[in-house]
Amino acid sequence: MIDMDVVALSRLQFALTAMYHFLFVPLTLGLSLIMAIMESVYVMTGRDIWRRMTLFWGTLFGINFAMGVATGIVMEFQFGMNWSYYSHYVGDIFGAPLAIEGLMAFFLEATFIGLFFFGWDRLSKLGHLTVTWLVALGANFSALWILIANGWMQYPVGATFNPDTMRMEIEDFIAVIFNPVAQAKFVHTVSAGYVTGAIFVMSVSAYFLLRGRHQAMARRSMAVASSFGLAAALSVVVLGDESGYVTTEHQKMKIAAMEGMWHTEDAPAPFTVFALPDQDSQSNRYEVQVPFALGLIATRSFSRELPGIIDLVDRAEDQVRSGLVGYQALLDLRADSENDAARELLAEHWADLGYALLLKRYREDILEASDEEIAQAALDTVPHIAPIFWSFRLMVALGFYFIAFFALAFWLSSRGAFERNRWFLHVALWSLPLPWLAVELGWFVAEYGRQPWIIEGVLPTFYAVSDLSVWDLVLTIAGFVTFYTLLAIVDVWLLLRYVRKGPSEPEPQQGSAATGNGPQGPGLRHATAAYKE
Template sequence: MVDPLLVELSRLQFALTALYHFLFVPLTLGLSILLAMMETVYVMTRRTIWRDMTQFWGVLFGINFALGVATGITMEFQFGMNWAYYSHYVGDVFGAPLAIEGLMAFFLEATFVGLFFFGWDRLSPRAHMIVTWLMALGTNFSALWILVANGWMQNPVGAAFNLETMRMEVTDFVAVIFNPVAQAKFVHTVSAGYVCAATFVLGVSGWYMLRGRHIELAKRSFVIASAFGLASALSVIVLGDESGYALTDNQKMKLAAIEAMWETEAPPASFTAIGIPSRSDRKTHFAIHIPWVMGLIGTRSVDTPIPGIDELVQRAEARIRDGLIAYDALEKLKVDRDDGVARAAFKASSHDLGYALLLKQFVADPRQATEQNIKDAAWSTVPGVPWLFFGFRLMVLCGFVLLGVFAVSLWHTIREAEAPRWLFRMALLAMPLPWIAIEVGWFVAEFGRQPWIIEGVLPTFLATSELGIYNLLLTIAGFTLLYGVLAIIEVRLMLAAIRKGPEIAAVVEGLRPGRPAPRPAVAPAE
């Protein structure tokens, strides 16, 4: 049996690196589109202020992009280092979109990032604008393949277990790409990145306005960020609703846990605005319900029920029993591959094999499991309800607050010649909100999938490598130290660039190969 501490440390290490990496990804996604929009205005109007804006925000984009690449590489090494059995069992499926992301999207993105920074004086304005748009598309396209891989972990379509190789293999790559969960996650994640970038631009512009610096750049940046952010925030809400609808079909237990819905309600189900869920007595205390809302979001109907946790646990127990038939047949086939009876039995129950593997947490051979083991395994399919319940509501609260910030900002900037100072303070204070919402949202998505590393196929506790506890503790400490240093570097570089303002673009321009270094503003004393 697997050491639970080994599993928890492996999960902790990947969670820390993933959450840290995801501090940079959303800002990169959104800033790339804003840069393309700003440069398009420059090409259309030929007003240099828009070129200055593109170059200034481009410097901040470049700093963030570099840190995102550096932290992303570490994550991919962990699949082989910490999750060796996972890589062996599903590498043929999971590795394909990752390889495409590296070979196509990342190279496309990195190539055009280089042209963006070094092509200002080598390309015509129109050609450089095209490069900027291609950079933005490459950046967003890169996210697509990562989310295709992650979406398959949430909803493993287009793949099947191969009896000859004893591994999962692709049977329909088109189904993997167009997985409804992956597509919903992609548009929702990208829209959240746009909100993040809009809030960042809004906050920095607000700071300039409060300090009375770079007023023309700040005013225009504030307006474009308000409009872009409002549209993005609305799309996040709409696409988040679509993600909820996808959960109803593919991850019913996650949806029930997010709602702390212990029992199946008569349709249409109500939405629990707030409450205190308790796993000990399987109730949600002091709950405030909004009638019909959850039924409409989750089923798009008024007559379809949403199953509660208790009902889903009973379904899991039935699937564990069916999976035991597949597990027994598989063990017989390991001895005699020509056993026709075992092959037929495995084919009939193979879709529930993963549920039988849940028993390995309680007994070495699932076929020796007791009734209590089966019941415990069924209840292990319930993730941490309070964490998901409150995490989801924190994410939604941040989203609606940001929607209000963008709406108020746009209202004042298009109606008033001089916006009130409190508006800029509000924009500055709102800057942490998108990162809070994004990190919490990612936690809800991944923690809500537990105990599965691949939904219904492979439990997380079976996917780890045979690493020692001390190896994991050492690497966690090393990553924490390294990422702490990188965080200090990132913050200092960003703050320095923001304090310097648009002049930082001129400094970068002078440091490009083949160009003279920028002259100091004041000649040094003789």
């Protein structure tokens, strides 16, 4: 029998390390493009202030990148340590995108980030700009391949089960790469990273303006971040809608859980703005709905129904029974590999085999499962509704806040009015944690919303764990929490140190202008320097 304490602790350990790692990923994505844009302006204009801006934000990028690498490596080892059956069952598929990510993206980014920091005096302006854009390209390629791997877990295309090896194997790698779920997740996730980078630049720049320091750099940084952030925030909402549409196509239970939709509604379904989901009674209390909105957004039609949770549970029960037929055929085939009838029967039902494995939580001999156990296994396909329901709504609310924030920032930037609106600078400063909250909520909805599956419809989460004891997991969780807490302290200390230090100052001018003597007095010298900036 499955030890559910081991499963719960394994999930907790991976969730802690994954969500901690993702504190660094979105800022890496956002800052990489922002510093590339700033260096592009430097190359086009020759103004040294843009070079100093690129170096300053690049230093913060480098700190964040190092922390992301340190925490990301641990996650990959966890697949073998905590999820050994998962690694055995789908390692050939899941490992391929991760290997390509290391070879194509991470090595590209890691190699050129050294040239970014140490190549300013060794490369031409155009050569160094190329390096900076390659760093940004590497960061985005890294996200692409990781999200291809994750997208396959959400929608396992291009692969089939081989009864001879008892593993999933790739049939069509192109289908894995162009998985619609993976592509939708990629564009939505990187756009969220761009918003994070833009908010970070806005917040730090607001801090400088409020303190009256590095004002020329801060104004220019806010101008770049406001326009870049507005485009990114609009993209997040638009591409989030596309991600939701794809989820409707391939993960119907997740959509129903996100919306707290217990019963199938007449098309087009209403969108529930507010409710208190009650999982025990399978109903919502105090619902506030917008008619037709969900159906139009999720299906893009007036006539297509969205199935409710209860109807999806009924479908899952049929799939459990179908999976049992496939399981019996698999046993027959294992006993006699030449049994063509069993092979054909398995081919018919293998897609539902994972649903039959849900019964392993209740009994070893699942072919003897009772009707009550089958019904319970089907009910297990429903995740906990309330956390998903409210996490999704808070994430969406933050997305619309970012649009309003950057639209206002763009308007103020166009009027050169940041310093005349100090209240906005305070808003920008205190908005710093919000994009991280939004991206963590997004990952929580994506991952928690597909439970009980580690691979949607194919492999239950509890079936994928390693043979570990509870104390193995308790001790390693304590170790990870301690180590990651120390890393967090170091990261925050380094970021604060370099933010307080600020960007490098321009070199003093030579001659009488540098001392303020002669015909160029202090006022004229400062005016000339400001004009050059």
